[in-house]
Every structure is written in C-alpha cells, then in structure tokens.
Amino acid sequence: MVRRGxxxxxxxxxxxxxxxxxxxxxxxxxxxxAYGEVDAARIAxxxxxxxxxxxPRRLLVEKALEGTAKRMPADAVLAAVTTLERELRAAATVVxxxxxxxxxxxxxxxxxxxxxxxxxxxxxxxxxxxxxxMIVAIEDLIHVGVDPDVAEDMVRAAATSxxxxxxTLGLPATVRRLVREGxxxxxxxxxxxxxxxxxxTDVPPSxxxxxxxxxxxxxxxxxxxxxxx
Amino acid sequence: xxxxxxxxLDGELExxxxxxxxxxxxxxxxxxxxxxxxxxxxxxPVGLESMVMDSVRAERKAPWSxxxxxxxxxxxxxxxxxxxxxxxxxxxxxxxxxxxxxxxxEPAGAATALVGEEAVYVQFVLEAPEAQSVAVAGDFNDWSxxxxxxxxxxxGIWAGRVRLAPGVHKYMFLVDGQxxxxxxxxxxxxxxxxxxxxxxIAITGGAGAGSLAP
Numbered sequence: 001m002v003r004r005g006x007x008x009x010x011x012x013x014x015x016x017x018x019x020x021x022x023x024x025x026x027x028x029x030x031x032x033x034a035y036g037e038v039d040a041a042r043i044a045x046x047x048x049x050x051x052x053x054x055x056p057r058r059l060l061v062e063k064a065l066e067g068t069a070k071r072m073p074a075d076a077v078l079a080a081v082t083t084l085e086r087e088l089r090a091a092a093t094v095v096x097x098x099x100x101x102x103x104x105x106x107x108x109x110x111x112x113x114x115x116x117x118x119x120x121x122x123x124x125x126x127x128x129x130x131x132x133x134m135i136v137a138i139e140d141l142i143h144v145g146v147d148p149d150v151a152e153d154m155v156r157a158a159a160t161s162x163x164x165x166x167x168t169l170g171l172p173a174t175v176r177r178l179v180r181e182g183x184x185x186x187x188x189x190x191x192x193x194x195x196x197x198x199x200x201t202d203v204p205p206s207x208x209x210x211x212x213x214x215x216x217x218x219x220x221x222x223x224x225x226x227x228x229x
Numbered sequence: 230x231x232x233x234x235x236x237x238l239d240g241e242l243e244x245x246x247x248x249x250x251x252x253x254x255x256x257x258x259x260x261x262x263x264x265x266x267x268x269x270x271x272x273x274p275v276g277l278e279s280m281v282m283d284s285v286r287a288e289r290k291a292p293w294s295x296x297x298x299x300x301x302x303x304x305x306x307x308x309x310x311x312x313x314x315x316x317x318x319x320x321x322x323x324x325x326x327x328x329x330x331x332x333x334x335e336p337a338g339a340a341t342a343l344v345g346e347e348a349v350y351v352q353f354v355l356e357a358p359e360a361q362s363v364a365v366a367g368d369f370n371d372w373s374x375x376x377x378x379x380x381x382x383x384x385g386i387w388a389g390r391v392r393l394a395p396g397v398h399k400y401m402f403l404v405d406g407q408x409x410x411x412x413x414x415x416x417x418x419x420x421x422x423x424x425x426x427x428x429x430i431a432i433t434g435g436a437g438a439g440s441l442a443p
Binding site: 061072169 | 433
C-alpha cells in the first residue's frame with residue numbers, strides 16, 4: 001500500500017513539476033525564436049527579478065510577447081519589460097498584500113497617470129474587487145474633461161455608496177453623454193455626482209458605450225458595430 | 230466494538246450505565262480480563278528489550294540506502310487499471326501535444342479557461358478597405374495575431390467576435406500581418422511602452438448595491 005502510494009505520488013509530482021516547468025520555459029519560446037538565446041535570457045532575467053519580487057509573471061511575459069509580436073528591437077522589449085517591472089513593484093506597495101495581476105496593472109497605470117496614491121489605497125481597501133474598474137472610471141472621467149479632484153471624489157462616492165465596478169464604469173459614460181448633449185464637463189459631473197446613492201437597482205451601461213448588446217450564440221453579451229457603420 | 234462498551238472498558242462508564250444488552254458482553258470481557266490477570270503474566274525476561282532493539286537496529290538502513298533499494302530492487306506494485314491508464318494517458322498527452330498547446334494562444338484557449346465564469350462576446354471591428362487581412366491581438370491571447378477578422382461582403386469593414394473574461398483588456402489590430410493599428414474608435418487608450426497606444430476595453434460583471442439616480 002505504501003509503495004503504491006509512493007509510486008502514485010511520484011507520478012503525480014513528476015507530472016505537475018514537468019508541466020509547470022514546461023509552461024514557464026515555453027511561455028518565452030516566441031521571444032527566444034525572435035531574438036535568440038542571449039537577448040531572450042536578458043529579458044527572462046528581468047522577468048525573473050519581478051517574480052522574485054512576488055510580481056505576477058504573466059504580466060511581464062505578456063509585455064515581452066507584445067513587443068515580440070510588434071517586432072520591436074530586443075533592447076526595446078527589454079526596456080519595456082524593465083519599466084513595467086519597476087512600475088509593478090511601485091504598485092505592489094500601494095495594494096500590498098494583494099497580488100492580483102489586474103489590480104497591480106491598473107494601480108501601475110493609475111500611478112503613471114498621477115492619480116493620488118492615498119486615494120488608491122483607500123479605494124483598494126474599500127472595494128478591492130471593484131478596484132480596477134474604479135481606476136478605469138477615474139481615467140475615463142479625466143479623459144472626458146472632468147477635473148481630477150472631481151473625478152476622484154465621484155469614484156470615492158461610488159465606492160462608499162456600494163456601486164459595483166459595472167455601475168462605476170457607467171459614471172463617465174453618463175458624463176460623456178451629458179457633455180454631448182451640451183453640458184460642460186463640470187456641470188455634467190456635478191449632475192452625475194448628485195445622482196450617486198446607495199441601495200438602488202438601476203444599472204448603467206456595462207461595457208464601453210459603443211459596445212451595445214447584440215445577440216450572442218452562447219448567451220454572452222456582445223458589442224455592436226461601432227458608429228463608423 | 231460498540232462505543233459504549235469501549236468506554237466501559239476504558240473505565241469511562243460504570244456498569245450500571247450500560248444497556249442491558251451490553252451488560253452481558255461487558256461481564257464476559259471482565260471475566261476474560263480477570264483470567265488474563267490471574268494467569269500469572271510475569272515481567273518480560275531480563276534483556277528482552279535490548280535484544281529486540283538490537284535486532285531492529287541491525288535491520289534498519291539509512292534513508293538514502295532504502296531509497297536506492299526501492300529504485301534498484303524489483304517492486305511489486307498493485308495499481309487499478311483505470312488509474313494506470315489515466316496516468317499513462319496524461320503523460321502521453323503532455324508529451325504529444327505541440328508546445329503551443331501549453332499556453333492558450335487561441336481564443337478557444339481563453340474560452341476554455343472561462344468555464345464557470347461569466348464571459349462576454351466582444352465584436353471587434355476595423356474599417357480597412359485596402360487590407361487583405363486583419364487580425365486582433367491583445368493580452369487575452371498573448372498577443373498572437375491569430376484571431377482573424379472577416380470581411381465577407383468585401384466592403385472593407387472587418388469584424389470578428391471574441392469571447393473575453395470580465396476585466397480590462399488591451400488590444401491592437403494587425404493589418405496584412407505587418408502593420409499594427411490602434412483601434413481608432415476605442416473609448417480609451419494606454420501607452421504600450423513601445424511608442425504606440427493600445428486600445429483598452431473594460432468589461433464588467435453584474436450590478437452592485439448602489440445606483441445612479443435616473
């Protein structure tokens with residue numbers, strides 16, 4: 001019985017370890033094929049440094065693959081991965097001990113765009129699961145023309161009121177619509193801010209404005225042909 | 230053995246706490262134990278302990294030696310055929326599959342990872358009248374330009390539907406396999422770190438506790 005157990009455990013351990021090893025070695029195969037072993041090793045070293053710093057390997061590998069797909073020079077890929085590793089490390093200090101890849105990535109974006117670090121800490125503490133969408137909402141509001149302070153206040157209110165990421169993402173969409181209808185960004189933001197309240201059930205658009213629902217073969221949502229059509 | 234009887238023999242229960250059914254059995258056990266005690270069981274012979282321990286030490290080998298023995302000597306293994314077949318199939322699958330299968334390069338790979346989760350079908354569209362081919366690539370497919378868009382009616386509007394997980398995704402279009410193009414109609418963009426901009430799409434899940442006033 002013991003021998004059989006040992007044998008089974010050995011097979012399982014061998015399978016798991018070889019699968020994990022293969023996955024890690026294969027995920028940079030395209031990078032090696034494009035740039036050769038030497039440059040790929042330099043890139044892999046930066047990725048490993050990130051992993052050693054408890055950053056999600058996937059994000060760093062993705063950046064390397066992105067640069068490879070876009071046929072960037074090896075040095076450019078190395079620089080981009082290095083920059084991302086540094087930004088993610090800074091982001092990790094904001095949301096620590098959360099190591100969710102999307103959270104770290106959006107935190108890095110937010111810091112790069114100058115969003116207040118204290119606000120990031122507060123939003124993440126308040127609504128960690130909705131945090132990435134809240135960052136997107138702040139960025140969208142600023143992009144529409146809303147003052148950063150007002151944008152941050154709106155999203156803070158959304159977090160306090162229990163709006164989901166789904167609903168929070170509706171804030172900039174609504175502001176954008178009001179601006180298109182003639183309001184100034186300030187007035188539009190003020191109107192939308194006044195409408196944020198806890199406990200309701202109305203749901204603003206769930207995805208980008210132009211991503212309207214279309215029938216789907218598998219029950220999911222889709223987006224429509226954009227305005228160009 | 231009955232739990233109540235076990236507790237009685239351990240001294241945790243009194244005889245009068247046992248059911249009538251167990252009392253008879255308890256008395257039989259008591260009689261047996263009395264016989265054992267009265268049979269004159271004596272102390273172990275002098276030196277028995279050291280003899281036993283010497284014997285055990287003589288047979289015991291170092292862990293590394295036992296491990297080598299396990300690998301070198303023939304072993305009798307009993308394995309359920311079903312488990313053996315499953316293990317063999319798993320190993321064969323791992324070695325026979327192409328390397329690309331390790332990572333989800335196809336949208337189908339991403340879809341596979343979404344079993345049990347909410348997913349959204351997103352239709353990507355690009356107007357490119359001169360293009361011979363258009364693909365979309367992003368962080369959802371490891372930037373493999375293998376999700377081709379279609380232009381069946383030849384009007385220069387290329388479209389394709391991709392199943393994505395809720396979250397924030399970055400993407401670009403690849404025209405004619407060479408030219409990377411940022412979606413001109415995206416709601417938002419982010420620097421790609423290579424001097425260009427990726428389009429960004431945010432896909433959310435369900436509603437929360439709050440709302441926007443109408």
